Amino acid sequence: MAAPMATIILTLTAHTTMSTERAALLLSQWLSPAFPVGAFAYSHGLETAVAEGAIADATELAEWLTDLLLWGAGASDARLLAASWQGAADTDDTARAFASSAERLRETELQGAAFVATVSKVWDHSNDPATYPVAIGAAAAREGLPLDLTISMYLQAFVSNLISAAVRLVPLGQTDGQVVLKRLTPLCERISKDAMEGDLHELSSLCWASDIAAMRHETQTTRLFRT
Amino acid sequence: MGIYGAVAQSAEQIAPIQEQPRARGTLRLSTKAGPKGSAIDGLRQQGCLKALFPRVTGHTEAILINTSGGITGGDRLRISATAGAGSRLALTTQAAERAYAAQPGPAGRLTTDLTVADGASLAWLPQETILFDRSALNRRLSVDLAPEARFLMVEPIIFGRRAMGERLSAIDFDDRVEIRRAGRLIYLDAARLNGDAEAHLDRPAIGAGARAMAAVVFAAPEAEAQLPLVRALLPQSAGASLLGPDLLVARLLAPDSLALRRMLLPLLTRLNAGPLPRSWMT
Numbered sequence: 001m002a003a004p005m006a007t008i009i010l011t012l013t014a015h016t017t018m019s020t021e022r023a024a025l026l027l028s029q030w031l032s033p034a035f036p037v038g039a040f041a042y043s044h045g046l047e048t049a050v051a052e053g054a055i056a057d058a059t060e061l062a063e064w065l066t067d068l069l070l071w072g073a074g075a076s077d078a079r080l081l082a083a084s085w086q087g088a089a090d091t092d093d094t095a096r097a098f099a100s101s102a103e104r105l106r107e108t109e110l111q112g113a114a115f116v117a118t119v120s121k122v123w124d125h126s127n128d129p130a131t132y133p134v135a136i137g138a139a140a141a142r143e144g145l146p147l148d149l150t151i152s153m154y155l156q157a158f159v160s161n162l163i164s165a166a167v168r169l170v171p172l173g174q175t176d177g178q179v180v181l182k183r184l185t186p187l188c189e190r191i192s193k194d195a196m197e198g199d200l201h202e203l204s205s206l207c208w209a210s211d212i213a214a215m216r217h218e219t220q221t222t223r224l225f226r227t
Numbered sequence: 228m229g230i231y232g233a234v235a236q237s238a239e240q241i242a243p244i245q246e247q248p249r250a251r252g253t254l255r256l257s258t259k260a261g262p263k264g265s266a267i268d269g270l271r272q273q274g275c276l277k278a279l280f281p282r283v284t285g286h287t288e289a290i291l292i293n294t295s296g297g298i299t300g301g302d303r304l305r306i307s308a309t310a311g312a313g314s315r316l317a318l319t320t321q322a323a324e325r326a327y328a329a330q331p332g333p334a335g336r337l338t339t340d341l342t343v344a345d346g347a348s349l350a351w352l353p354q355e356t357i358l359f360d361r362s363a364l365n366r367r368l369s370v371d372l373a374p375e376a377r378f379l380m381v382e383p384i385i386f387g388r389r390a391m392g393e394r395l396s397a398i399d400f401d402d403r404v405e406i407r408r409a410g411r412l413i414y415l416d417a418a419r420l421n422g423d424a425e426a427h428l429d430r431p432a433i434g435a436g437a438r439a440m441a442a443v444v445f446a447a448p449e450a451e452a453q454l455p456l457v458r459a460l461l462p463q464s465a466g467a468s469l470l471g472p473d474l475l476v477a478r479l480l481a482p483d484s485l486a487l488r489r490m491l492l493p494l495l496t497r498l499n500a501g502p503l504p505r506s507w508m509t
Contacts, residue, residue, distance in 0.1 A: 049432075052463060054431055055431075063431050063432075067431065067432035068432055071430075071433060090412070093412050094412065097405075097415040098417070099470065100416075100478070101466070101468035101476065102469050203415070203417045204417050204418055204419035205416075207432045208433060208437075209433060209434060209437075210432040210433075211466070211478050212464065212479075212480065214466070214468075215466025215467060215468040215477075216463070216466045218468060
């Protein structure tokens with residue numbers, strides 16, 4: 001029992017030594033659209049939802065993204081990230097099995113692989129491939145980043161990327177996009193707190209219409225996005 | 228009040244829950260390869276779960292019956308089925324399963340374990356599960372596939388009977404499906420819906436107004452070849468995809484039970500190795 005206890009103490013020490021300012025700066029680097037994970041190429045099925053008429057304005061976009069955050073990939077990625085940060089076994093296998101379609105799997109695998117490739121070169125982390133939230137969770141733990149901030153910034157980057165996609169697809173004004181993001185940011189904080197235990201038995205996804213849109217994207221004739 | 232008062236009070240609080248009728252049922256079934264394709268290898272039925280075996284050729288068909296007439300809080304149903312090497316087993320239910328209003332307390336539990344050996348096939352084709360207002364249902368389906376096993380699954384859920392004007396304002400639904408191939412998790416679906424089901428289902432990215440949903444999984448070497456044929460059968464409210472060359476998944480939304488069944492019949496007929504169980508055709 002001595003070894004796990006020592007690990008816990010070391011982990012806690014690491015977490016308290018990183019200042020919030022440094023943590024926020026490192027996370028904003030990792031989660032910035034400029035970080036080479038190619039997030040801009042993935043729409044998470046949004047391209048089909050727009051094409052099929054489910055999202056036609058900023059209000060409908062905000063409703064759709066609220067669903068994804070509370071009952072879809074937002075909440076489930078948050079739990080997977082937390083489980084990975086805590087070093088739970090089999091988190092990556094769970095993340096892959098939980099992907100609801102081929103493009104969803106590709107989206108999380110390719111962004112995860114690109115993130116790991118860069119972080120292994122720049123921060124000297126391991127280069128074991130992992131799905132995106134699992135890769136972020138592991139890297140954040142290694143750098144001693146606080147879990148709640150890591151999750152909420154991950155979620156904000158997730159919706160922010162989808163808002164940029166919608167600004168191009170619907171199309172919407174840039175200001176409208178920022179209004180939507182401002183409205184969704186408190187949700188990111190709330191979900192982060194709910195997910196911190198990283199209990200994978202609580203994984204859930206109800207966003208069936210969004211999953212169906214992602215499946216239908218595979219055969220959509222006009223596509224700007226990979227998913 | 229003291230410690231004795233506190234104990235008496237908590238016993239009083241527990242009492243109404245214990246009065247709730249609790250059904251218990253266990254069914255264990257296995258098949259083996261036989262001279263006529265498949266034969267029953269083992270069968271054990273206890274409590275409210277029973278099976279009927281209509282005469283069919285080439286495979287074994289089991290029609291599961293819950294004689295308690297539905298699932299409510301505190302019920303415990305356990306199904307375990309194994310398709311032994313080279314055998315073919317199809318499981319269905321005699322009628323739609325109903326999850327009725329539950330008293331406060333533990334949810335009704337339905338736990339199903341399916342095992343499919345090499346060279347065997349298993350089709351898990353229950354009819355719809357209908358959720359009623361204030362139902363509390365906890366379902367676990369675990370499937371273990373050998374490397375050369377074939378598997379087809381459908382799980383249709385009906386969120387209240389819209390035509391009957393039923394409202395689903397407070398339900399507790401916790402559903403989880405895990406499929407493993409050679410011990411490795413290849414498919415995980417988990418849905419926890421607690422509260423006003425209709426408010427959830429009216430959300431654009433959840434149900435967009437639907438009241439019926441189904442998941443379909445097809446694990447077989449020809450899954451990839453079936454994908455375009457399956458897609459051609461699906462309307463805009465449904466989609467299909469491949470999670471691996473031998474793993475096809477589909478998700479369907481429909482306004483009600485009847486519309487969902489109309490979507491499922493051609494799809495399941497295409498993916499099932501033989502004709503669908505008769506309970507699906509009536």
